[in-house]
Ligand SMILES: Nc1ncnc2c1ncn2[C@@H]1O[C@H](COP(=O)(O)OP(=O)(O)OP(=O)(O)O)[C@@H](O)[C@H]1O
């Protein structure tokens with residue numbers, strides 16, 4: 481199979497040859513002809529398998545065939561993404577694929593001045609890549625108009641459609657023309673999102689290039705049980721002992737990110753960070769320096785979990801497990817991309833066993849566990865299985881025998897005013913809600929494109 485056989489035009493084929501793309505990936509082979517034929521799509525394909533070109537190439541071709549000029553402040557195609565870094569990256573990819581075509585594209589996102597973005601939009605744009613908040617600001621200030629819009633792409637579609645973005649996305653959908661082509665792409669789609677997304681699409685083609693919600697096969701995954709308080713020490717130990725090169729490390733909180741960066745820098749390791757409290761230019765600079773191999777360790781919150789394409793990144797470490805199981809697939813997918821191999825190591829403490837079980841249920845495999853000598857946890861991490869069950873309770877540390885307890889202390893927990901522990905239900909992919917204001921999507925009402 482070649483790109484030419486998919487019906488792509490010469491300027492795109494020349495750009496692909498220059499990028500040394502020889503054969504289409506499975507998602508590209510299926511998505512490109514369908515988008516060219518005007519279909520709506522829900523496309524699921526593993527991380528690092530070229531979904532960006534899967535929508536960008538046919539989109540560029542459709543736009544190149546348009547004869548009417550794009551009006552001032554208007555846009556013909558909109559690509560929505562969840563993070564600013566991803567907006568930059570997707571815009572760069574579109575520019576690379578479209579380098580031989582006379583089409584205009586730009587990225588708009590928050591955290592930077594709005595005026596230069598307004599200036600760019602004045603001429604009219606063929607493609608705008610946007611994060612939803614800034615897009616709405618521009619729309620409300622009449623800097624962008626959707627009358628000529630023909631295609632909407634949601635990259636990381638399940639993230640865009642979950643509750644965290646629901647208000648903004650409802651406002652965007654209300655502003656867009658109802659007659660349009662809509663394309664959804666992600667490596668993960670929960671059942672709740674699948675049924676909700678059905679309302680957005682018109683007779684969609686479903687593309688699934690692998691079993692649902694599978695982690696990239698190219699990534700070797702392991703877990704190291706460890707006590708929570710010893711994680712920083714274990715990370716530094718592994719960095720030295722295993723002679724790790726570049727590592728992308730995911731930490732649960734912004735504060736935790738900065739603490740780990742400070743620990744590493746104090747040991748003379750070059751480390752930088754990406755999280756939501758950091759000014760946007762510093763976020764972009766950290767990513768650029770990491771991509772250019774000027775920084776060895778990039779520590780990030782889940783803001784860096786999705787979509788980012790870092791050439792030849794060998795290793796992802798989950799310093800903390802993600803709250804939402806799907807994010808595990810996206811995080812570890814920052815390595816093992818475009819056919820390369822990679823490794824993902826998760827440091828797991830006893831408190832995280834529910835998250836571990838939810839991840840293993842989602843990916844339908846248990847993570848191989850290896851204890852690191854000298855770091856065996858005092859609080860054992862219970863065993864888990866892919867049915868989301870926690871098989872063994874952690875062993876309680878033995879208490880020295882002392883005098884018989886008082887009658888009050890012997891009361892069953894309930895009588896003493898303590899609620900007994902509820903039996904745990906099997907965790908689904910999105911059990912447990914989400915810290916940081918992104919709750920589970922399961923209860924989300926369906927959404928319409930009106
Ligand atoms: N046909 C191809 N041949 C060779 N390389 C390709 C091809 N298509 C894409 N790539 C490269 O593969 C890498 C991953 O592509 P891309 O970022 O589009 O993946 P993705 O499927 O969107 O991943 P994610 O789910 O993480 O967002 C990029 O570096 C891209 O340049």
Ligand SMILES: [Mg+2]
Nearest residue numbers: 531532635787
């Ligand atoms: Mg992508």
